[in-house]
Amino acid sequence: MDLSYTLLREIEQEQGGAFYLLDTEQFSQNFRELLEAFHHYYPNTYIAYSYKTNYIPRLCQIVNELGGCAEVVSGMEYEITKRLNIPTDRVHLNGPCQEPEVIREIVLGGGFVNLDDYVEVPTILQLAEDHPEKTIRIGLRCNFKINDCVTSRFGFDVTKPAFQELLKKLTSIKNIQIAGIQCHFACRALDTWLPRAEGMCRLYDEVPGNPMGHIDLGGGLYGKMKDSLKKQFDTPIPSYDEYAHEVASFIARYFADAPQKPDLFIEPGSALAGDCMKFVAPVVSIKDIRGKSIATLLGSMYNINPTLNKKNPPVTVYGDPKEKRENYTDLDFAGYTCIECDYLYKGYSGALGLNDLVVFDNVGSYSIVLKPPFILPNFPVIELRDGEKYVVKRKETFDDLFHTYEFNF
Numbered sequence: 001m002d003l004s005y006t007l008l009r010e011i012e013q014e015q016g017g018a019f020y021l022l023d024t025e026q027f028s029q030n031f032r033e034l035l036e037a038f039h040h041y042y043p044n045t046y047i048a049y050s051y052k053t054n055y056i057p058r059l060c061q062i063v064n065e066l067g068g069c070a071e072v073v074s075g076m077e078y079e080i081t082k083r084l085n086i087p088t089d090r091v092h093l094n095g096p097c098q099e100p101e102v103i104r105e106i107v108l109g110g111g112f113v114n115l116d117d118y119v120e121v122p123t124i125l126q127l128a129e130d131h132p133e134k135t136i137r138i139g140l141r142c143n144f145k146i147n148d149c150v151t152s153r154f155g156f157d158v159t160k161p162a163f164q165e166l167l168k169k170l171t172s173i174k175n176i177q178i179a180g181i182q183c184h185f186a187c188r189a190l191d192t193w194l195p196r197a198e199g200m201c202r203l204y205d206e207v208p209g210n211p212m213g214h215i216d217l218g219g220g221l222y223g224k225m226k227d228s229l230k231k232q233f234d235t236p237i238p239s240y241d242e243y244a245h246e247v248a249s250f251i252a253r254y255f256a257d258a259p260q261k262p263d264l265f266i267e268p269g270s271a272l273a274g275d276c277m278k279f280v281a282p283v284v285s286i287k288d289i290r291g292k293s294i295a296t297l298l299g300s301m302y303n304i305n306p307t308l309n310k311k312n313p314p315v316t317v318y319g320d321p322k323e324k325r326e327n328y329t330d331l332d333f334a335g336y337t338c339i340e341c342d343y344l345y346k347g348y349s350g351a352l353g354l355n356d357l358v359v360f361d362n363v364g365s366y367s368i369v370l371k372p373p374f375i376l377p378n379f380p381v382i383e384l385r386d387g388e389k390y391v392v393k394r395k396e397t398f399d400d401l402f403h404t405y406e407f408n409f
Contacts, residue, residue, distance in 0.1 A: 005318040027276040037240040041248035053269025114139035139180040146195035148187035182216035197247040214263035223274035270365040277364035293331040300335035306370035314361035325353035
């Protein structure tokens with residue numbers, strides 16, 4: 001993505017303030033490279049994109065065009081697939097709090113539902129009873145210990161006798177098929193991936209008399225990032241190939257002699273979307289507070305970092321070459337909100353002037369979906385493609401936020 005002050009200023013004037021930039025070419029490239037890395041070791045690998053990470057419809061459409069599936073965690077996200085005319089048989093439903101009617105619609109439409117808890121089982125049993133002519137294909141989200149020092153709250157505890165009883169019950173019903181198993185572990189560190197693969201392969205062999213079609217290792221992969229961001233993490237940032245070598249090669253060896261090899265699914269979100277978005281915010285003011293330089297931007301930490309970690313994203317400042325700008329050392333970029341800790345970046349050194357445009361990189365993960373309607377509505381998203389600008393999300397308005405409220409009492 002080639003940027004310049006002139007281009008950014010033009011977009012800022014057209015949109016009336018701050019904005020996001022969407023790089024769909026980078027997103028597509030990430031999808032292809034990740035899939036190719038896994039295919040190198042295990043050709044039966046498929047991607048189900050995590051909608052919750054960034055559900056901009058344009059990205060979801062690209063995933064479908066590239067042959068990927070939709071990993072959704074709510075009826076709201078499932079509605080995105082329907083609006084985009086994505087076939088239901090390419091939808092995977094996960095998550096701990098599902099509406100029975102959504103489960104029914106996806107299962108009967110040929111999609112895939114990974115049950116997360118025993119409370120969902122009656123819905124499946126009723127479906128099987130109501131539709132004896134149909135094969136009810138489901139998956140089970142599995143919870144077991146890996147070396148991440150976390151007790152995950154997602155899925156069935158596979159160490160309990162109740163889980164074995166569940167397997168026997170489901171496999172005893174003629175038109176229910178456990179077609180896959182899935183897991184969800186949030187840790188992205190490379191050394192947590194082999195334990196999840198080993199655990200899932202052991203579970204694959206435990207399902208009685210019911211050969212499954214796939215193993216789903218979930219998400220939790222780091223994406224591409226600049227060195228300035230990598231060095232702020234406590235663990236090394238693996239490449240796509242390192243993840244693939246760790247787990248896909250193991251699964252290839254595990255099933256080397258199997259007459260029928262299961263498909264392997266992964267559910268990347270940040271690994272695909274993290275570096276495909278930038279946030280552009282104009283400088284509103286620059287002040288000195290008791291010797292500390294602070295620039296206030298038309299933007300907030302909630303626009304780029306709603307998980308509120310303390311990492312500085314990669315940043316580039318674009319200024320008018322015709323205007324005089326001052327050089328600063330250890331300047332902080334503050335946000336527009338009234339929260340004292342609202343800083344987008346701390347410790348900037350370089351030239352800066354009023355109305356400069358500050359570009360934050362690697363903001364594609366969770367920024368859009370977690371941004372709260374706090375003080376200001378959210379900003380537009382602009383796709384730059386083939387030298388053209390496309391609005392894929394317009395600037396939000398007062399009515400967008402308040403149309404569900406009552407004003408007449």
